[in-house]
Amino acid sequence: METDARLETSAVRSAGLSLLIVDDEITTRNLCNDVALETGLHVYASATTEQALEILDQYPVDIVITDLKVPQVGGLELIKRIRENNPQVAVIVLTQYGTIETAIEATRLGAADYITKPFHVEELRAKLDRLVHAIELDQENRLLRQQLRSRPGFGGLIGVSPKMQRVYKLIEKVAQHTYPVLILGESGTGKELVARSIHFSGPRSNKPFAPVDCSALVPTLIESELFGYVKGAFTGAQHSKQGLFEAAGEGTLFLDEIGDLPVDLQAKLLRALQEHEVKPVGSNERVGIRARVIAATNRDLEAAIRTGNFRQDLYFRLNVVQIKLPPLRDRRTDIPLLVNAFLEKFCDPAHPIHTISEDAMRRIMAYDWPGNIRELENAIERAVALGTGPILHVGDLPSSLQYASVEKLPENDELVPLEALERRAILRALRETAGDKMAAARLLGIGKTTLYRKLKQYESEPHDGSNGPFVRKATNGI
Numbered sequence: 001m002e003t004d005a006r007l008e009t010s011a012v013r014s015a016g017l018s019l020l021i022v023d024d025e026i027t028t029r030n031l032c033n034d035v036a037l038e039t040g041l042h043v044y045a046s047a048t049t050e051q052a053l054e055i056l057d058q059y060p061v062d063i064v065i066t067d068l069k070v071p072q073v074g075g076l077e078l079i080k081r082i083r084e085n086n087p088q089v090a091v092i093v094l095t096q097y098g099t100i101e102t103a104i105e106a107t108r109l110g111a112a113d114y115i116t117k118p119f120h121v122e123e124l125r126a127k128l129d130r131l132v133h134a135i136e137l138d139q140e141n142r143l144l145r146q147q148l149r150s151r152p153g154f155g156g157l158i159g160v161s162p163k164m165q166r167v168y169k170l171i172e173k174v175a176q177h178t179y180p181v182l183i184l185g186e187s188g189t190g191k192e193l194v195a196r197s198i199h200f201s202g203p204r205s206n207k208p209f210a211p212v213d214c215s216a217l218v219p220t221l222i223e224s225e226l227f228g229y230v231k232g233a234f235t236g237a238q239h240s241k242q243g244l245f246e247a248a249g250e251g252t253l254f255l256d257e258i259g260d261l262p263v264d265l266q267a268k269l270l271r272a273l274q275e276h277e278v279k280p281v282g283s284n285e286r287v288g289i290r291a292r293v294i295a296a297t298n299r300d301l302e303a304a305i306r307t308g309n310f311r312q313d314l315y316f317r318l319n320v321v322q323i324k325l326p327p328l329r330d331r332r333t334d335i336p337l338l339v340n341a342f343l344e345k346f347c348d349p350a351h352p353i354h355t356i357s358e359d360a361m362r363r364i365m366a367y368d369w370p371g372n373i374r375e376l377e378n379a380i381e382r383a384v385a386l387g388t389g390p391i392l393h394v395g396d397l398p399s400s401l402q403y404a405s406v407e408k409l410p411e412n413d414e415l416v417p418l419e420a421l422e423r424r425a426i427l428r429a430l431r432e433t434a435g436d437k438m439a440a441a442r443l444l445g446i447g448k449t450t451l452y453r454k455l456k457q458y459e460s461e462p463h464d465g466s467n468g469p470f471v472r473k474a475t476n477g478i
Contacts (some may be wrong), residue, residue, distance in 0.1 A: 017449075018042040018059065020065035022052040022078065023094065027118075032065055033114035036119055036383040037127045040449035049073045054272060056086055062135055063128070067094040068102055075108060075257055079443070083110045090131055094119075108475045113130060118157030132357070155191040157404040158341050159334035161439070163326040166224075167194065170323050175202035180273065182258075183316045185325030189375030192256060194323060198294060199252040207251030210244045210291070215260035222265055224281045227272070233282025245278050248291035258318065259299030259310060328369040328376060333439040335365055338373065356392040363401045426454060 019041040022031045029045045036043045044059060046052040049072040055061065059118065063165045064082060066076035075093060082089050092105040093114040106114060113127050157164070174181050175198050192211060199209045217225055224233070228243030244253055255261075272278045273293060277286045297319045304310035328335070339356060356364075360383075369375055383396040394402055425444060431437035441448040 007261060007364060008149070017062040017135060018044065018061045019065065019128075020055055020061045021045045021049075022049065022064065022070050022075070024069075024071050026069065028094070032124065035124050036128065039125065039132060041128070041132070047071070048446070049075075049078045052078060053081065056082070056089070061086070063090050063092065065092045065094065065132060068106065069096070072241075075168065076102070076109065079106055079109045087339065090135060092127060092131065092183060107132075116348055116407060121457055129447055129450050130358070132247055132449050133358075133441075134448055136206070136441075136449075138355075140328055156188065157197055158338050159331060159336065161326075161331040161333045163331050164334060167325065170196050170321070172202060174285055174321050174323075177202075177293045178204075179320040180292070180318050180323045181294045181323060181324045183294065184294070184301075184326065185298060186299045186372055188372035189325040189327060190373055191298075192254065194325065195252070195254045195256075195294045195296060199254075204292065205252055208248050209280050210248040211251050211254040211255065213256045215257035219262050219265075222261065226265075226269070227278040227280050228287070229281035230283045232409060233280070237282070240280070240296070243278060243280060245272060245291055246290045249287075250290045251292070253293050255295040255300075257294040257297055259297035259301055259304060263309065263311065266311045266314045268319055270311065271315050273314075286330055317324060328372045332365060332443050333433055333436070335376070336361065336442050337366060339377055339380060340375050345385065346381045346384040348384075352410045355390070360392055360394045360397055363397060367401055422454070 017040075019032075021029050021036070023029050023032070024043075024047045026047075029047070033045060034045050041063070042342065044055050046055055047070075049070055052064070052066070052070075056064075064078075066075045070078070075080075079091055079093070087110075091111040093104075093111045094117055094351075095102055101205060114150055115124060115127065127182060133292065164449065173195065181195075181198060185191050185195050195211070196209060199205065212225060214222065217420050224241070224243070226243050226245055226274055228241050228246055229237055230240045230369075231237055240440075267473070276290070277288050279286050301310050301315050301319075305312045305315060339361070343356070359382050364376070371378075376448045379398050379401065382398055383392050387396045388395075426440070429440035430437070431442045433443060437451055441451045444451070
């Protein structure tokens with residue numbers, strides 16, 4: 001098969017996406033070809049729909065740009081066939097001025113966007129950037145979801161950032177043993193999910209997992225809940241009851257918010273851990289226990305030890321292995337994946353919400369999330385409940401996000417050119433992601449091909465003393 005338009009690959013092939021241009025005008029094909037190569041796409045070109053369909057059958061194509069009046073079956077029929085045979089392919093239609101109705105019909109048939117001829121290069125570049133970004137995010141999210149689902153015992157934990165990878169490694173190591181584990185982290189970071197992952201990834205996964213929130217129980221009831229009681233031990237004790245230590249059997253007892261445990265009960269807990277036995281309230285007999293203990297807290301236990309609010313010997317007993325969960329603001333690269341998971345969780349199948357707008361995602365990425373994952377989950381649940389279309393917008397988000405500042409101004413109200421602000425933002429993103437370009441692009445809310453092009457542009461531009469170190473640092477060794 002021969003085509004008169006060029007078939008080329010960009011110097012920035014790392015994007016891995018392909019574009020097919022279908023137009024009988026060679027000037028249009030070449031113009032689209034040049035813009036696509038700048039965007040980092042692998043380009044195929046065709047003058048007819050017959051050739052286009054052959055290319056689609058033989059090669060992987062992610063995006064099609066097609067004129068509506070292309071020879072043979074025509075652009076609308078081509079879109080129909082793409083929808084039938086290659087539904088994952090995104091389509092941009094080119095239409096002559098004055099035929100917008102036809103472009104709208106193409107959109108109804110499944111086209112992602114349209115451009116009116118004659119068009120500006122910047123318009124095509126912007127639309128391609130936006131579409132490439134959406135495709136990349138979708139591909140990454142699907143791949144990451146598959147990886148998470150294939151990881152045994154980690155079904156509830158979501159995240160692939162370096163800090164979460166370290167957490168996963170610790171979980172895998174401690175899951176095969178029975179010594180105590182202390183999980184530290186701010187409220188809403190997923191401490192109980194980590195405890196459950198440790199339990200269900202180990203050899204005791206078929207045994208009970210017994211969680212208890214030490215901060216939610218009345219102090220006078222904590223002892224009887226943990227150690228049990230015998231009939232007549234106190235008013236209302238009409239029968240004996242097993243404590244959670246005993247009820248957990250050979251499973252796991254999860255002591256959440258251990259930092260809120262009263263000091264007098266800390267001594268009894270320490271004895272239970274050391275002697276592997278408990279004494280139910282009102283009983284003179286001791287009962288052997290075999291449960292593994294995992295504790296968690298959002299408090300600074302070392303500070304509590306200094307103030308006398310937590311026993312140092314109990315801390316050492318619980319802190320055999322420590323797992324510290326990062327706050328969400330320190331793992332921002334995981335936010336898009338979390339958002340996608342919560343969209344799937346809360347969407348009504350009858351009225352699904354497929355994605356979130358770039359502006360809304362930018363607000364979400366810029367927010368500090370003091371309530372961490374729990375706050376993000378609640379925000380997405382609220383947005384899904386209030387959203388009316390297939391895309392969530394800024395107006396669907398909580399007010400704390402709608403009015404949050406997305407960009408921080410330079411100190412001392414310094415007036416800085418937009419290009420300098422852009423460079424600063426890219427540098428900061430690369431620093432926060434340890435040079436991971438894909439993660440930096442997600443953090444900035446742009447496609448990675450856009451980031452590559454910006455870095456290449458900075459590398460080729462003459463630069464002064466202030467911007468020079470940025471360009472060299474951002475483009476070398478990453």
